[in-house]
Amino acid sequence: MTAAAPMSGGCQCGAVRYRATGELGYPHLCHCRMCQKAAGSYFMPMAAIARSDFALTRSDPTWFHSSDLVRRGFCGICGTPLFYEMPGADFINITLGSLDDPQAVRPVAQSNTGRKVPWFHELDGLPIEAADGMPDRENAIAASNHQHPDHDTASWPSGASS
Ligand SMILES: [Zn+2]
Numbered sequence: 001m002t003a004a005a006p007m008s009g010g011c012q013c014g015a016v017r018y019r020a021t022g023e024l025g026y027p028h029l030c031h032c033r034m035c036q037k038a039a040g041s042y043f044m045p046m047a048a049i050a051r052s053d054f055a056l057t058r059s060d061p062t063w064f065h066s067s068d069l070v071r072r073g074f075c076g077i078c079g080t081p082l083f084y085e086m087p088g089a090d091f092i093n094i095t096l097g098s099l100d101d102p103q104a105v106r107p108v109a110q111s112n113t114g115r116k117v118p119w120f121h122e123l124d125g126l127p128i129e130a131a132d133g134m135p136d137r138e139n140a141i142a143a144s145n146h147q148h149p150d151h152d153t154a155s156w157p158s159g160a161s162s
């Protein structure tokens with residue numbers, strides 16, 4: 001499944017924003033150990049966009065060469081993992097959780113399942129926590145939210161927003 005463009009996304013703090021005006025190809029979950037580490041999670045969800053259809057719309061990411069063949073882009077301020085790039089390739093991979101509308105792109109495959117956590121398939125069956133019953137704390141978080149909203153903004157930082 002591929003998604004229609006344009007799509008926008010960015011990091012949690014909003015310092016790095018991007019726009020994809022073409023089709024996102026091969027959305028998948030990579031379970032390799034490097035993606036686990038780079039995501040701080042059990043897998044990395046990614047899809048490819050042609051470089052000609054991709055643009056950074058705010059500041060540049062910070063890059064880490066996880067090997068000689070691959071570099072990974074993340075926000076140097078808030079740390080959100082954003083890109084997986086093979087220098088010289090005519091496409092770049094973007095992390096699907098960083099899209100403004102992550103539900104818009106549905107993964108179609110998994111890779112490097114040799115490192116997949118063995119209880120991955122059980123995650124959806126975990127007991128569900130009750131709402132925490134601390135409305136004051138929830139309200140304080142909402143009132144002091146520093147996360148960039150899920151859409152492009154004219155200026156940054158824009159303060160608390162929804
Ligand atoms: Zn950021």
Ligand SMILES: [Zn+2]
Nearest residue numbers: 030031032035
């Ligand atoms: Zn990987």
